[in-house]
Amino acid sequence: MTSDGRRTRASGRPTLEQVAVEANVSRGTASRVVNGSLEVSPWALKAVQDAIRKLGYVPNHAARSLVTQRSDTVLLVVSESEDRVFGEPFFASLVRGLSLELSTTPLQLNLIMANTARQHGRVEQQVRNGHVDGVFLISLHGDDPLPRNLIDAGAPVAVIGRPMSDIGAAPYVDADNESGARSATEYLYNQGRRRIATITGPQDMAAGVDRLAGYRSALRGKRGVSRLIAQGDFGQASGEAATRELLAKDPTLDAIFAASDLMAAGALRALRAAGRRVPDDVAVIGFDDSEVARHTDPALTSVRQPMQQMGRELAKLLITQLRDRETKLSPVILPTELIIREST
Amino acid sequence: MTSDGRRTRASGRPTLEQVAVEANVSRGTASRVVNGSLEVSPWALKAVQDAIRKLGYVPNHAARSLVTQRSDTVLLVVSESEDRVFGEPFFASLVRGLSLELSTTPLQLNLIMANTARQHGRVEQQVRNGHVDGVFLISLHGDDPLPRNLIDAGAPVAVIGRPMSDIGAAPYVDADNESGARSATEYLYNQGRRRIATITGPQDMAAGVDRLAGYRSALRGKRGVSRLIAQGDFGQASGEAATRELLAKDPTLDAIFAASDLMAAGALRALRAAGRRVPDDVAVIGFDDSEVARHTDPALTSVRQPMQQMGRELAKLLITQLRDRETKLSPVILPTELIIREST
DNA sequence: ATGAAAGCGCTAACAT
């Protein structure tokens, strides 16, 4: 008990009630001010604002959630099997973009790593419980049932990276992989390279398919250019192996476009082992503009994706759906940029 | 209204009340079961459990928070200026460790990027509001007031990476940087290298200081070994410059221990430019065992930190404090491992 | 424009 005989609150945090008392208005009016209602007299408005400042009042999230039935929380789900993705610097940029955009809203960002089916279940549960108002999904596997389940559970979803299969109503953000690959290949062509090979990504992932399509598109109709395709899996070892294979098929090749920086780094190794100079004998271009690209020797020319911007767009996609559940959004495809370094 | 005249809940989610009705017990008893109280008859226990399963009941987080005055949420604060850290693969492992450990608790992980002072303010506010029960801090700047402010605000804090200045009551987790650096240096010595240089990290960061100390300690008392120290900032360019400097001072040096993989990658470039073969002429060791280490040519021998384990320990540090606010915890220092690759 | 009051779903103290 305080000296005036009233119970002390456990935490020192002021409540809306206290603000109302301080401002000589009812709790209802105070609430209206906090929530920006227009039906408040200028006089009351000021009194409440002053009280809020004086007391250092901040709304209680739990109490508000309880009555509004919203959580003001969005979930970023990272499939652990994709932790290469997670570990790449571009993930940091993506999250920065998300944060930037979310910081203009009352939404909190919850992070969950969902590797197992059991954890996928937890995600769905969180959605059904209303603990989460919306979900960001990162780089799905082809046949992942998660997005559809989440949508069925009633949550808006936004996906980063074009899903291979139809994913229901979930909009996505992606870089323009095809166009990026096309520019890279055209750059090699314009350099005068005429024996241009590519190392593809896995063909069950959109990024793999689209980048190969870009390579093909760049060379379509061009005469006097030899095309050469080897299959990779985005990993360095596969790039190295693919390059050896390519070299065996055509020892005179003078350019390689790899669908990932890691594969390009592998190509660099294989080329050096084969005694080829880069870029003198063979030019190499990677994709992603990852950390690795900056640290190989020679440094890699690479196709950059605007990850931070993609993060912002991703956030916008979800925010829009949150504001109006009925909105049907289209995918957002952002342009890439070719970053020239030493390998071309 | 439903046909039986009672109001329908907006969301279909069952409440504890409905569980109680279904199980023919009071809400109180149902609550006891949900919260694992022992004062429940086996009979009631089963009835409630069945009802929970049948209805698919899950507790409402907001309602619980409201009454318990806990949020069951912990916050991971990433200083954006440290986004190199964030982007490194080891961050993924750290988060995985955190998630793993937190998944055994009802704690949710909230992610916030706090670059600006304004955002630091937001973090403090979240703590004061009770929106967050505890905070993880990652790689602080020397004189960052955040940890102390948070502790003052009443939140348990756990820090990853030894802070330079005293940080108050916050325990931390770190790798044994000194011992890691010592093993690396000793490895070079045991290889027969006798002109062993080091490229240090910034000396206003614990990792920089400790790794230099490890180098010194390894060589202490050894005769016939030349020591050579150049200053770096953990970045690749600084490693390249430092190596040129080192080479100028001692053209015969036969080993370099760099306090980061990025600097080691820079060293590799400078050595190649200078016509030195690695590891034949000069052996190189980095630190962090990052993605970059696996993709340089030659691949880098590097000191690995057990990031996932560090994540788990970090979580434990916070969980312990959450359970008992009075606990005073000691720092946790985890051993490193030397990963041998092609550069030695 | 404002006040009064009814809950949101839950826990915990109290009574039995």
Added chain:
DNA sequence: ATGTTAGCGCTTTCAT
């Protein structure tokens, strides 16, 4: 061991 009940802090009708 179980039921009853008083709030937790807030938003939102419904009156006025």
